[in-house]
């Protein structure tokens with residue numbers, strides 16, 4: 001049966017806004033995108049109308065470790081499916097499963113398991129892992145955050161290749177500290193293999209950052225967190241990230257990892273084409289306060305803060321909440337926020353195939369949000385998995 005979705009506006013993920021959109025869905029895929037003026041609703045079609053909402057592509061989270069009591073490093077179908085269902089209910093359609101620094105053997109096993117699950121069909125109501133983000137082990141001891149010191153490694157092409165091969169080529173993004181010996185060679189090599197390089201957990205100077213950009217680094221991992229602080233005489237990695245228009249920059253927009261004023265600064269510096277909202281969420285996301293796992297270590301969660309020995313350890317943020325926070329903190333329009341959750345991460349990762357777009361031929365993974373950025377409905381493969389199905 002055909003389904004027709006109508007709304008006040010549509011952001012298509014490719015930069016266009018459509019007034020009074022009419023999206024025709026057949027068998028879980030978008031058959032056509034038109035307007036109410038130009039198209040009739042087919043006889044017998046089910047109609048979902050969100051008159052006061054903006055439709056957009058389902059969100060794409062390029063940095064998430066876990067949710068709903070599970071960590072991606074469990075690498076089991078149960079873990080990824082539980083996560084995927086929870087994420088779909090919060091508007092996320094696709095994600096990169098982010099590893100955390102662990103013994104190399106454990107990381108090799110995890111990426112091998114995740115790669116198999118990426119290739120398999122998933123439950124129809126779940127967000128899907130579409131690649132792997134290696135967060136570590138090539139991070140700075142000075143800015144490791146909660147990544148275990150004993151498992152950090154010096155950048156090595158050989159080690160990277162072992163991880164890449166174990167992951168059957170599904171590694172799409174790697175976070176590394178550009179100032180470490182061997183980091184530039186690895187950044188160049190990873191880029192040549194089609195993996196995007198994001199700079200993070202880093203104490204790099206401006207010159208060290210510039211050198212990494214010259215060999216392919218394109219983004220900044222949870223900007224401001226686990227990074228040399230901004231100094232007007234040594235701008236450092238942060239000064240480069242905020243001032244170089246080529247670079248994408250992730251932000252955990254929860255008001256905990258950085259304050260609302262910092263979100264405004266980041267938005268003004270990076271703007272509509274380069275800012276990327278992420279969660280960095282861990283297994284406690286969507287769960288009550290208590291003790292949880294992040295990769296191989298324990299994390300205490302209370303009142304929206306996840307910590308290990310008092311240091312922030314991932315977040316309990318969801319992307320729908322990140323959008324609301326972004327709109328509230330910056331005063332930007334909701335379609336700006338949609339850019340940061342769909343178009344920009346897709347453009348940075350280079351996934352052209354069905355992630356972050358509302359267009360004919362793509363899977364019908366959409367959100368409807370109101371002007372405050374609040375999620376009204378999340379639609380996965382043409383079915384409402386959260387929110388009100390009006391009409």
Ligand SMILES: [Zn+2]
Pocket residue numbers: 135145201222226
């Ligand atoms: Zn991190």
